[in-house]
Amino acid sequence: MRGPRRRLAGRYIACPGxxxxxxxGLEAPFVALLERRIGQSCINLGTLNAGAGAHLNDAALLDICGRAERVVLQVTGAHGVSNRLFTVHPRRNDRFLKASPVLRSLYPDIDFTEFCYTRHMLLALKAHDAARFETLREEMCTAWTMRMRKLISNLAPPVTLVVMSERRGKAGLGEDPLFVTPAMVEALRPIVDGIVTAPRPHLPEAARHRAVARALGEAFALQAA
Known part of the structure:
Protein backbone atom coordinates (compact mmCIF):
# COMPACT_ATOMS: atom_id res chain seq x y z
CA MET A 1 0.00 0.00 0.00
CA ARG A 2 1.17 3.51 -0.73
CA GLY A 3 0.81 4.94 2.75
CA PRO A 4 2.59 6.76 4.30
CA ARG A 5 2.39 4.82 7.54
CA ARG A 6 0.17 6.57 10.05
CA ARG A 7 -0.95 6.19 13.63
CA LEU A 8 -4.57 5.14 13.17
CA ALA A 9 -6.09 7.05 16.04
CA GLY A 10 -8.98 9.48 16.05
CA ARG A 11 -10.99 10.39 12.98
CA TYR A 12 -9.70 9.35 9.57
CA ILE A 13 -10.91 8.40 6.09
CA ALA A 14 -9.74 5.08 4.65
CA CYS A 15 -9.13 4.97 0.89
CA PRO A 16 -8.67 1.45 -0.49
CA GLY A 17 -8.18 1.03 -4.21
CA GLY A 25 4.49 8.69 -10.52
CA LEU A 26 2.31 11.25 -8.74
CA GLU A 27 3.63 13.25 -5.82
CA ALA A 28 0.09 13.80 -4.54
CA PRO A 29 -2.69 11.37 -5.58
CA PHE A 30 -6.28 12.35 -4.87
CA VAL A 31 -6.07 10.87 -1.35
CA ALA A 32 -3.34 13.31 -0.30
CA LEU A 33 -5.12 16.18 -2.05
CA LEU A 34 -8.36 15.35 -0.25
CA GLU A 35 -6.56 15.40 3.09
CA ARG A 36 -5.19 18.87 2.39
CA ARG A 37 -8.59 20.05 1.28
CA ILE A 38 -10.67 18.89 4.24
CA GLY A 39 -8.02 18.91 6.98
CA GLN A 40 -8.69 15.34 8.04
CA SER A 41 -6.36 12.33 7.86
CA CYS A 42 -6.91 10.29 4.69
CA ILE A 43 -5.13 6.94 4.58
CA ASN A 44 -4.00 5.81 1.11
CA LEU A 45 -4.64 2.06 1.01
CA GLY A 46 -4.16 1.88 -2.76
CA THR A 47 -2.24 -1.16 -3.98
CA LEU A 48 -0.87 -1.70 -7.47
CA ASN A 49 -3.10 -4.02 -9.52
CA ALA A 50 -5.43 -4.74 -6.60
CA GLY A 51 -9.15 -5.28 -7.05
CA ALA A 52 -12.16 -6.15 -4.94
CA GLY A 53 -10.88 -9.68 -4.37
CA ALA A 54 -7.58 -8.48 -2.91
CA HIS A 55 -9.41 -6.15 -0.53
CA LEU A 56 -11.77 -8.88 0.65
CA ASN A 57 -8.82 -11.20 1.32
CA ASP A 58 -6.99 -8.60 3.43
CA ALA A 59 -8.18 -8.76 7.04
CA ALA A 60 -5.87 -5.92 8.11
CA LEU A 61 -7.25 -3.61 5.41
CA LEU A 62 -10.83 -4.44 6.39
CA ASP A 63 -9.98 -3.71 10.02
CA ILE A 64 -8.48 -0.31 9.13
CA CYS A 65 -11.55 0.51 7.04
CA GLY A 66 -13.88 -0.68 9.79
CA ARG A 67 -12.42 1.83 12.25
CA ALA A 68 -12.57 4.75 9.79
CA GLU A 69 -15.14 7.53 9.84
CA ARG A 70 -15.86 6.87 6.17
CA VAL A 71 -14.40 4.88 3.26
CA VAL A 72 -13.52 6.08 -0.25
CA LEU A 73 -13.39 2.99 -2.45
CA GLN A 74 -12.00 3.03 -5.98
CA VAL A 75 -13.99 1.02 -8.51
CA THR A 76 -11.62 -1.49 -10.14
CA GLY A 77 -12.06 -3.73 -13.16
CA ALA A 78 -14.12 -6.89 -13.50
CA HIS A 79 -11.11 -8.71 -14.98
CA GLY A 80 -9.39 -8.68 -11.58
CA VAL A 81 -12.00 -10.83 -9.82
CA SER A 82 -11.87 -14.62 -9.67
CA ASN A 83 -15.00 -16.20 -11.10
CA ARG A 84 -16.39 -19.51 -12.32
CA LEU A 85 -14.25 -19.40 -15.46
CA PHE A 86 -10.81 -18.35 -14.22
CA THR A 87 -8.86 -17.59 -11.06
CA VAL A 88 -6.60 -14.61 -10.42
CA HIS A 89 -3.84 -14.20 -7.84
CA PRO A 90 -5.39 -13.37 -4.43
CA ARG A 91 -3.22 -10.25 -3.98
CA ARG A 92 -1.90 -9.30 -7.41
CA ASN A 93 -5.23 -9.39 -9.19
CA ASP A 94 -3.61 -8.75 -12.59
CA ARG A 95 -2.03 -12.23 -12.49
CA PHE A 96 -3.82 -15.14 -14.14
CA LEU A 97 -3.56 -18.40 -12.20
CA LYS A 98 -5.76 -20.99 -13.88
CA ALA A 99 -8.69 -21.63 -16.18
CA SER A 100 -11.65 -23.68 -14.97
CA PRO A 101 -12.82 -26.76 -16.87
CA VAL A 102 -15.77 -24.67 -18.09
CA LEU A 103 -13.48 -22.07 -19.70
CA ARG A 104 -11.30 -24.80 -21.19
CA SER A 105 -14.37 -26.38 -22.76
CA LEU A 106 -15.46 -22.97 -24.07
CA TYR A 107 -12.03 -22.50 -25.67
CA PRO A 108 -10.78 -26.07 -26.28
CA ASP A 109 -8.28 -24.81 -28.87
CA ILE A 110 -6.44 -22.46 -26.47
CA ASP A 111 -3.36 -23.40 -24.42
CA PHE A 112 -3.88 -21.54 -21.15
CA THR A 113 -0.40 -22.38 -19.87
CA GLU A 114 0.89 -19.59 -22.12
CA PHE A 115 -0.72 -16.86 -19.99
CA CYS A 116 0.67 -15.19 -16.89
CA TYR A 117 -1.39 -11.98 -16.97
CA THR A 118 -5.15 -11.70 -17.13
CA ARG A 119 -5.20 -8.91 -19.72
CA HIS A 120 -2.98 -10.95 -22.05
CA MET A 121 -5.31 -13.92 -21.75
CA LEU A 122 -8.45 -11.85 -22.32
CA LEU A 123 -6.99 -10.10 -25.36
CA ALA A 124 -6.07 -13.47 -26.86
CA LEU A 125 -9.50 -14.99 -26.16
CA LYS A 126 -11.36 -12.01 -27.60
CA ALA A 127 -9.20 -12.01 -30.73
CA HIS A 128 -9.68 -15.76 -31.13
CA ASP A 129 -13.50 -15.70 -30.93
CA ALA A 130 -15.38 -12.52 -30.05
CA ALA A 131 -18.74 -14.32 -29.87
CA ARG A 132 -17.55 -16.82 -27.26
CA PHE A 133 -15.87 -13.97 -25.40
CA GLU A 134 -19.28 -12.50 -24.56
CA THR A 135 -19.93 -15.49 -22.29
CA LEU A 136 -16.72 -14.68 -20.48
CA ARG A 137 -17.61 -10.98 -20.24
CA GLU A 138 -20.99 -11.78 -18.69
CA GLU A 139 -19.39 -14.04 -16.10
CA MET A 140 -16.80 -11.40 -15.16
CA CYS A 141 -19.49 -8.75 -14.75
CA THR A 142 -21.68 -11.02 -12.62
CA ALA A 143 -18.76 -11.97 -10.37
CA TRP A 144 -17.70 -8.32 -10.07
CA THR A 145 -21.16 -7.24 -8.95
CA MET A 146 -21.36 -9.98 -6.33
CA ARG A 147 -17.85 -9.25 -5.03
CA MET A 148 -18.39 -5.50 -4.87
CA ARG A 149 -21.64 -5.93 -2.94
CA LYS A 150 -19.89 -8.25 -0.51
CA LEU A 151 -16.95 -5.85 -0.11
CA ILE A 152 -19.19 -2.85 0.53
CA SER A 153 -21.20 -4.84 3.07
CA ASN A 154 -17.93 -5.65 4.88
CA LEU A 155 -17.00 -1.98 5.12
CA ALA A 156 -18.96 -0.76 8.15
CA PRO A 157 -18.57 3.04 7.64
CA PRO A 158 -20.35 4.95 4.86
CA VAL A 159 -18.73 4.19 1.49
CA THR A 160 -18.19 6.61 -1.39
CA LEU A 161 -17.19 5.09 -4.74
CA VAL A 162 -14.62 6.70 -7.04
CA VAL A 163 -14.62 5.80 -10.74
CA MET A 164 -11.43 6.69 -12.60
CA SER A 165 -11.43 5.74 -16.27
CA GLU A 166 -7.94 5.05 -17.61
CA ARG A 167 -6.45 3.96 -20.93
CA ARG A 168 -4.02 1.27 -19.84
CA GLY A 169 -2.50 -1.45 -21.95
CA LYS A 170 -3.84 -2.26 -25.40
CA ALA A 171 -7.12 -0.67 -26.39
CA GLY A 172 -8.75 -3.92 -27.50
CA LEU A 173 -10.44 -4.50 -24.14
CA GLY A 174 -11.60 -0.93 -23.50
CA GLU A 175 -10.87 1.56 -20.75
CA ASP A 176 -10.30 0.78 -17.11
CA PRO A 177 -12.10 -0.18 -15.00
CA LEU A 178 -12.35 -3.00 -17.54
CA PHE A 179 -15.84 -4.27 -18.40
CA VAL A 180 -17.47 -2.16 -15.65
CA THR A 181 -20.33 -0.20 -17.21
CA PRO A 182 -21.96 2.94 -15.76
CA ALA A 183 -25.10 0.86 -15.18
CA MET A 184 -23.15 -1.64 -13.06
CA VAL A 185 -21.78 1.17 -10.90
CA GLU A 186 -25.16 2.89 -10.68
CA ALA A 187 -26.73 -0.36 -9.44
CA LEU A 188 -24.56 -0.02 -6.32
CA ARG A 189 -25.87 3.44 -5.45
CA PRO A 190 -28.54 2.19 -2.99
CA ILE A 191 -25.82 0.65 -0.78
CA VAL A 192 -23.25 3.49 -0.87
CA ASP A 193 -23.18 7.10 0.28
CA GLY A 194 -22.27 8.52 -3.12
CA ILE A 195 -20.41 8.05 -6.40
CA VAL A 196 -17.71 10.38 -7.74
CA THR A 197 -16.58 10.01 -11.35
CA ALA A 198 -13.28 11.48 -12.53
CA PRO A 199 -13.07 13.48 -15.76
CA ARG A 200 -12.29 11.46 -18.86
CA PRO A 201 -8.63 10.55 -19.49
CA HIS A 202 -8.08 13.42 -21.95
CA LEU A 203 -6.98 15.59 -18.98
CA PRO A 204 -3.50 15.25 -17.43
CA GLU A 205 -3.50 12.69 -14.64
CA ALA A 206 -2.63 15.23 -11.94
CA ALA A 207 -5.57 17.41 -12.99
CA ARG A 208 -7.94 14.45 -12.82
CA HIS A 209 -6.78 13.63 -9.29
CA ARG A 210 -7.36 17.26 -8.29
CA ALA A 211 -10.88 17.05 -9.72
CA VAL A 212 -11.63 13.88 -7.74
CA ALA A 213 -10.33 15.43 -4.50
CA ARG A 214 -12.43 18.54 -5.10
CA ALA A 215 -15.58 16.52 -5.84
CA LEU A 216 -15.09 14.35 -2.75
CA GLY A 217 -14.50 17.39 -0.55
CA GLU A 218 -17.65 19.07 -1.83
CA ALA A 219 -19.70 15.91 -1.37
CA PHE A 220 -18.53 15.46 2.22
CA ALA A 221 -19.22 19.11 3.01
CA LEU A 222 -22.78 18.76 1.74
CA GLN A 223 -23.33 15.61 3.79
CA ALA A 224 -22.05 17.37 6.92
CA ALA A 225 -24.25 20.44 6.40
Missing part, protein backbone atom coordinates in the same frame (compact mmCIF):
# COMPACT_ATOMS: atom_id res chain seq x y z
CA UNK A 18 -5.98 -0.15 -7.02
CA UNK A 19 -3.32 1.42 -9.20
CA UNK A 20 -5.08 4.76 -9.70
CA UNK A 21 -5.53 5.28 -5.94
CA UNK A 22 -1.88 4.37 -5.37
CA UNK A 23 -0.95 7.00 -7.94
CA UNK A 24 2.40 5.77 -9.30
Missing amino acids: GTETFGP
